[in-house]
Amino acid sequence: xxxxxxxxxxxxxxxxxxxxxxxxxxxxxxxxxxxxxxxxxxxxxxxxxxxxxxxxxxxxxxxxxxxxxxxxxxxxxxxxxxxxxxxxxxxxxxxxxxxxxxxxxxxxxxxxxxxxxxxxxxxxxxxxxxxxxxxxxxxxxxxxxxxxxxxxxxxxxxxxxxxxxxxxxxxxxxxxxxxxxxxxxxxxxxxxxxxxxxxxxxxxxxxxxxxxxxxxxxxxxxxxxxxxxxxxxxxxxxxxxxxxxxxxxxxxxxxxxxxxxxxxxxxxxxxxxxxxxxxxxxxxxxxxxxxxxxxxxxxxxxxxxxxxxxxxxxxxxxxxxxxxxxxxxxxxxxxxxxxxxxxxxxxxxxxxxxxxxxxxxxxxxxxxxxxxxxxxxxxxxxxxxxxxxxxxxxxxxxxxxxxxxxxxxxxxxxxxxxxxxxxxxxxxxxxxxxxxxxxxxxxxxxxxxxxxxxxxxxxxxxxxxxxxxxxxxxxxxxxxxxxxxxxxxxxxxxxxxxxxxxxxxxxxxxxxxxxxxxxxxxxxxxxxxxxxxxxxxxxxxxxxxxxxxxxxxxxxxxxxxxxxxxxxxxxxxxxxxxxxxxxxxxxxxxxxxxxxxxxxxxxxxxxxxxxxxxxxxxxxxxxxxxxxxxxxxxxxxxxxxxxxxxxxxxxxxxxxxxxxxxxxxxxxxxxxxxxxxxxxxxxxxxxxxxxxxxxxxxxxxxxxxxxxx
Numbered sequence: 001x002x003x004x005x006x007x008x009x010x011x012x013x014x015x016x017x018x019x020x021x022x023x024x025x026x027x028x029x030x031x032x033x034x035x036x037x038x039x040x041x042x043x044x045x046x047x048x049x050x051x052x053x054x055x056x057x058x059x060x061x062x063x064x065x066x067x068x069x070x071x072x073x074x075x076x077x078x079x080x081x082x083x084x085x086x087x088x089x090x091x092x093x094x095x096x097x098x099x100x101x102x103x104x105x106x107x108x109x110x111x112x113x114x115x116x117x118x119x120x121x122x123x124x125x126x127x128x129x130x131x132x133x134x135x136x137x138x139x140x141x142x143x144x145x146x147x148x149x150x151x152x153x154x155x156x157x158x159x160x161x162x163x164x165x166x167x168x169x170x171x172x173x174x175x176x177x178x179x180x181x182x183x184x185x186x187x188x189x190x191x192x193x194x195x196x197x198x199x200x201x202x203x204x205x206x207x208x209x210x211x212x213x214x215x216x217x218x219x220x221x222x223x224x225x226x227x228x229x230x231x232x233x234x235x236x237x238x239x240x241x242x243x244x245x246x247x248x249x250x251x252x253x254x255x256x257x258x259x260x261x262x263x264x265x266x267x268x269x270x271x272x273x274x275x276x277x278x279x280x281x282x283x284x285x286x287x288x289x290x291x292x293x294x295x296x297x298x299x300x301x302x303x304x305x306x307x308x309x310x311x312x313x314x315x316x317x318x319x320x321x322x323x324x325x326x327x328x329x330x331x332x333x334x335x336x337x338x339x340x341x342x343x344x345x346x347x348x349x350x351x352x353x354x355x356x357x358x359x360x361x362x363x364x365x366x367x368x369x370x371x372x373x374x375x376x377x378x379x380x381x382x383x384x385x386x387x388x389x390x391x392x393x394x395x396x397x398x399x400x401x402x403x404x405x406x407x408x409x410x411x412x413x414x415x416x417x418x419x420x421x422x423x424x425x426x427x428x429x430x431x432x433x434x435x436x437x438x439x440x441x442x443x444x445x446x447x448x449x450x451x452x453x454x455x456x457x458x459x460x461x462x463x464x465x466x467x468x469x470x471x472x473x474x475x476x477x478x479x480x481x482x483x484x485x486x487x488x489x490x491x492x493x494x495x496x497x498x499x500x501x502x503x504x505x506x507x508x509x510x511x512x513x514x515x516x517x518x519x520x521x522x523x524x525x526x527x528x529x530x531x532x533x534x535x536x537x538x539x540x541x542x543x544x545x546x547x548x549x550x551x552x553x554x555x556x557x558x559x560x561x562x563x564x565x566x567x568x569x570x571x572x573x574x575x576x577x578x579x580x581x582x583x584x585x586x587x588x589x590x591x592x593x594x595x596x597x598x599x600x601x602x603x604x605x606x607x608x609x610x611x612x613x614x615x616x617x618x619x620x621x622x623x624x625x626x627x628x629x630x631x632x633x634x635x636x637x638x639x640x641x642x643x644x645x646x647x648x649x650x651x652x653x654x655x656x657x658x659x660x661x662x663x664x665x666x667x668x669x670x671x672x673x674x675x676x677x678x679x680x681x682x683x684x685x686x687x688x689x690x691x692x693x694x695x696x697x698x699x700x701x702x703x704x705x706x707x708x709x
Contacts, residue, residue, distance in 0.1 A: 493526070
């Protein structure tokens with residue numbers, strides 16, 4: 001994507017005049033000014049500024065967005081940017097994000113005001129996507145550089161980048177190349193312009209040469225600092241997801257509200273039970289509702305003790321604990337059919353401390369409406385008067401309580417307030433059951449359930465069901481009814497190819513389906529070559545998005561060919577190749593994930609309601625919200641809250657949640673935070689104070705849709 005950039009030449013005198021400030025060095029008051037903890041995002045509706053705004057949303061960092069495409073937008077002038085509060089100069093924004101280095105018309109008073117504001121208060125500016133040229137400290141690409149596609153390019157973080165804002169990365173920044181027919185990334189690669197104070201942070205090889213060109217770098221000029229990004233991106237691309245944290249840390253100086261982590265949790269459903277197997281001849285699953293009643297012979301898939309040993313060995317090697325969602329009736333039935341013998345249950349119970357455990361109901365019964373399975377797809381059975389027949393309160397209670405009691409007798413280390421119902425049943429499912437079973441909420445009250453799993457593909461938003469709060473889980477497209485790779489590929493081909501190719505035609509009937517295939521996968525190689533890379537990329541994308549929601553698979557996927565492990569290993573191997581040791585994957589259990597999502601929602605509401613004030617003066621950060629508001633913040637290592645060390649170390653900073661007592665929370669930054677920002681080459685440079693949260697009249701106020709932990 002190419003974009004025309006309009007450039008205005010500004011003298012220092014013009015900058016000062018535009019803001020009506022006294023001439024002289026960047027106001028000495030920068031060390032005593034109050035800087036609000038809020039980012040100004042000036043958007044042109046393009047994907048780059050939208051991506052940065054989305055990152056602020058996800059992290060929980062407040063920002064104000066000015067949309068340049070709207071006629072009713074406010075004018076960016078001196079009063080919009082700064083004022084005085086209680087006799088102290090106040091900068092209303094700790095950073096400025098622009099679509100490019102100058103998105104305004106030539107001679108723009110708004111750009112003059114922004115430039116003077118940045119110089120006066122040492123406010124950094126991010127050029128979200130701009131053309132390489134001397135105005136941003138780079139040579140024009142025609143002079144030994146490159147402009148064009150960078151699909152599949154393997155960029156690298158420079159030494160300055162690793163020592164600075166991108167120190168959480170190991171070094172490699174691979175650019176996606178998901179389709180040979182679609183251009184996914186366009187970039188300008190070039191070297192710093194002669195005499196420019198420019199430090200590359202991320203570089204890529206210039207094709208046909210031994211040189212590298214900058215993709216992300218810092219340009220210092222006229223008492224200002226710009227982060228110059230010369231490749232286009234959107235919020236979902238891996239290359240942006242890898243660099244997004246560093247962009248935010250650079251623009252905020254590592255001091256901002258909100259926080260983020262990279263999360264990965266894996267739930268294994270149906271443990272102790274056996275899962276019905278896909279029939280490659282019938283193209284359905286005998287024993288389940290997708291096969292007509294009586295058609296085919298069930299051939300269930302169930303783990304063995306050897307599969308348990310493999311799961312434990314895998315956990316130990318990957319430093320990640322699996323969450324086993326269990327159905328005790330599976331073991332009870334096994335013992336009844338085998339003279340009291342169930343070696344799988346014996347093994348799992350003996351090794352119960354190796355895993356986390358979740359109540360998945362006793363028999364895995366469907367707990368929504370009573371199902372009429374004489375038709376495919378099934379429908380809800382109805383009473384004489386046409387009303388829906390619901391599974392009873394007593395049945396739901398029995399399923400929850402009996403499974404819990406069995407687990408407690410077996411000594412499973414349960415959290416009794418967590419629940420995963422069979423197929424997430426009881427919750428609404430379209431089109432058959434458009435509302436929750438009205439008996440579900442009362443049963444959750446009786447059984448003390450506070451956290452209830454839901455399917456993210458159907459029910460993504462956290463909501464209340466009686467006393468419980470939902471925790472949405474991502475379904476991995478590794479099928480519950482496949483124990484072998486060949487079965488997975490056969491079912492995948494059936495689902496995602498056309499009728500003319502022997503498939504079900506689902507894709508033809510639902511054009512929005514994104515996993516459709518142009519041709520059937522090879523049964524011998526399709527799983528390894530297509531399904532595993534695709535599922536790995538999707539799951540890793542969630543991990544890189546500060547998204548704590550768990551993924552779920554089934555016990556069948558840990559049995560026989562153990563087809564889940566290539567995907568899980570792909571996610572973790574991919575992650576380990578990208579991130580430094582100071583940025584590990586965070587592996588939470590279900591209730592902790594639910595609490596994290598709940599805190600984020602409450603924080604978002606508090607900020608959007610204007611109930612939070614946050615600012616920095618020198619090395620002191622002050623945050624105030626209503627009593628009980630839980631505040632997320634990210635600060636430099638060594639910061640304190642009161643007399644105690646603040647936060648948990650992650651990605652080279654400290655962050656966490658702190659409950660507000662209703663009076664100001666006062667954080668103290670390490671003394672190094674008062675010094676001018678270190679120049680990448682080690683020399684001193686002009687610095688900025690820091691943050692608070694207030695929204696100018698007539699401007700949309702934003703905050704992270706999902707503040708971090």
